[in-house]
Amino acid sequence: MSTTARYVHPERRSANPYADEVAADPIPFYDALRDHTPVASMLDLPNTHVISRYEDVKFALQHPEIFSSDLAAVDIGQDRPLLPLQVDPPHHVKYRRVMDPHMSARHFVPLEDEVRGLVGELIDGFAERGTCDVHAELTVPLPCTVFLQLCDLPGDALDQMLEWKDGIIRPQLRHPEAHDPAVAAQIRRRTALAIYEFFGEVIAERRARPGDDLFSRFANGEIDGERMTDEQMLDMGFLFLLGGLDTVTSTLDCSLAFLGRNPERRDELVADPSRIPAAVEELLRVHTPVMQVLRVVRQHHEMHGVRLEPGDTVMVMIGAADTDPDEFGDTAGDVDFDRPVNRHLAFGGGPHRCLGSHLARFELRIALEELHRRLPDYHVPEGAELRYSPGIREIAELPLEFTPRPRRSP
């Protein structure tokens, strides 16, 4: 039996997305899923399904009336649904109408210089050294600092925010005992309460003294003709913290690991930085940092002869869809910055399409532009072993080496 037998069992119709080797190199896992068992169970658990073909994944994302994103899909210790992710149409659109204008591509244009300056400052921290852990020194602090600036929160809240998002997303990182799911649930609950308390105070302050930050803007939003409540704002803040920080970190980690090991591809971007936006889309597609999202079945539905029943959990394997040869051709697994058609679903699709996608693209583009301009020969040192986390593919430590360069002149 091939090595895929460790994580995909066609005869049992079962898959293990959490196998150690999957997060580091998911494409063979994706291929095995799509080819042999397009509707698999998750770890043999009853009433779970892993779907992986592009057409099936897109259908699920576009049909929340069948594949719901509501509270039942993900329990991470929250009191109420995260907004707008865990509310389906028709109510969902009311929240998106309040939030989308503040998260559109146009909205971030005036912030270009500020974010470029921030990236420059972070690169200054290691440019003269000739070596860095780009995860700890750039890809983690960048999205978190941008989040703090958008929310007009003090820079010294950085460590607290990072502790909270890890406490929810990967509690075992700082608490080894969280390998026990019951302990993990306790840590998530404790973290969630701390997040509610912190943002509760922020919201009260912004109501009293409104500024130009995201919370002040949302505070003026109306849902069903009523001003947004404190609870609704809390539920948006919670999602922002979870969605806004980890995903950009993992996308940069995956992208820089690839480029740092494929110098000829890195050099293409050094030679012509105008290709960076296309490179961002292509790296998002092939490396799909958020490998999957979860949905709950709300209506009977049949897929490839498998009956999906109301209440069943569906793991929608976006990474597998994004490398499906039926959509992307024989070169689906290759990184090609000139790919003419790239309808990737790395930001999801349908009504729940990632609210922060334009902010993410903005941060990713500027980070890659500055890094390629200032440290054009960066690479991952020979023999470095990279540890990817499953689900959201962060790399625990990502060493880069490069010719030392001066800091920017003050």
Place this chain on the structure above:
Amino acid sequence: MRIVLDAERCTGHGRCYALAPEVFDADDDGHCVVRVSGEVPAELTDKARTAVSNCPELALTVVDDA
């Protein structure tokens, strides 16, 4: 050639106005607006076709009247 937008399908990925800003724009919510009314000028048809074919929601269609 003309472009037809199915606004019900658009969810604001923004690939169209990133790839062909001369042909597409975003409304306040970041959803697609076709800037060109009627025939797309010949010098923009290639760009417009690339943008149309990159819509993940298949919300855009090219109509060739010829």
